[in-house]
Amino acid sequence: MRAPDETAGVAGHSYCANRIYKNSGNLALLELIKSKPTGRALDCGCGAGDNARILSERGWDVDGITISLDEQYKAAKVCKTVLVADLETGLPAAVSGVYDLVVFSHVLEHLRNPSRALNDIHRVLAPDGIVAVALPNVLNWRSRMRFLRGQFEYEEGGIMDNTHLRFYTFASGRRLLEANGFLVSTATVEGIFPLLGKMRLPSKLVALADRFATSNWPGLFGWQLLYVARVVK
Numbered sequence: 001m002r003a004p005d006e007t008a009g010v011a012g013h014s015y016c017a018n019r020i021y022k023n024s025g026n027l028a029l030l031e032l033i034k035s036k037p038t039g040r041a042l043d044c045g046c047g048a049g050d051n052a053r054i055l056s057e058r059g060w061d062v063d064g065i066t067i068s069l070d071e072q073y074k075a076a077k078v079c080k081t082v083l084v085a086d087l088e089t090g091l092p093a094a095v096s097g098v099y100d101l102v103v104f105s106h107v108l109e110h111l112r113n114p115s116r117a118l119n120d121i122h123r124v125l126a127p128d129g130i131v132a133v134a135l136p137n138v139l140n141w142r143s144r145m146r147f148l149r150g151q152f153e154y155e156e157g158g159i160m161d162n163t164h165l166r167f168y169t170f171a172s173g174r175r176l177l178e179a180n181g182f183l184v185s186t187a188t189v190e191g192i193f194p195l196l197g198k199m200r201l202p203s204k205l206v207a208l209a210d211r212f213a214t215s216n217w218p219g220l221f222g223w224q225l226l227y228v229a230r231v232v233k
């Protein structure tokens with residue numbers, strides 16, 4: 001079982017500027033847009049460029065935004081351009097042109113006002129462009145168990161990361177996008193059915209149980225919430 005982590009970088013707030021978000025990229029999110037024809041992509045909160053690297057390998061031309069100078073240096077190796085900016089104030093004016101894809105992978109929960117950045121995306125998104133969003137699920141089964149025990153403690157990473165300013169559920173994540181002028185075409189999660197992975201069961205059976213649980217009870221068994229959306233026309 002993979003532990004929840006920040007599967008992307010963050011652009012938002014000065015206290016994130018000293019953190020470098022580096023990982024293997026958010027494959028679960030990027031698989032949702034794998035069939036879309038490639039073009040220009042904007043990775044908002046690009047971290048060290050892990051999602052940008054995957055997109056670039058698939059043929060996308062990727063620009064990034066981060067609040068960290070260290071992340072800018074690392075992400076520049078796989079991005080065409082990397083701007084240093086705080087998404088709390090919205091999309092930087094220097095972002096220009098039209099993008100076919102905008103990615104917010106574990107970024108919006110770090111912003112006091114995520115609507116500002118989401119609304120700004122409307123001016124740069126192509127008419128048939130899409131937004132891919134990943135958020136941590138605060139009502140994941142593991143979090144619910146902690147809450148029932150009276151525990152609400154911040155941590156160095158994961159769902160209760162101490163830089164998170166907002167918390168989302170499967171339903172409220174969708175509402176966030178819809179309230180800011182987007183039509184959600186895909187809403188799913190990445191997660192597991194607990195305990196099965198520790199039993200001596202065939203891996204295919206475990207995977208089947210995970211898919212069944214997350215499909216039928218996404219708000220309970222998903223640890224990250226995944227959405228693909230388009231601008232409402």
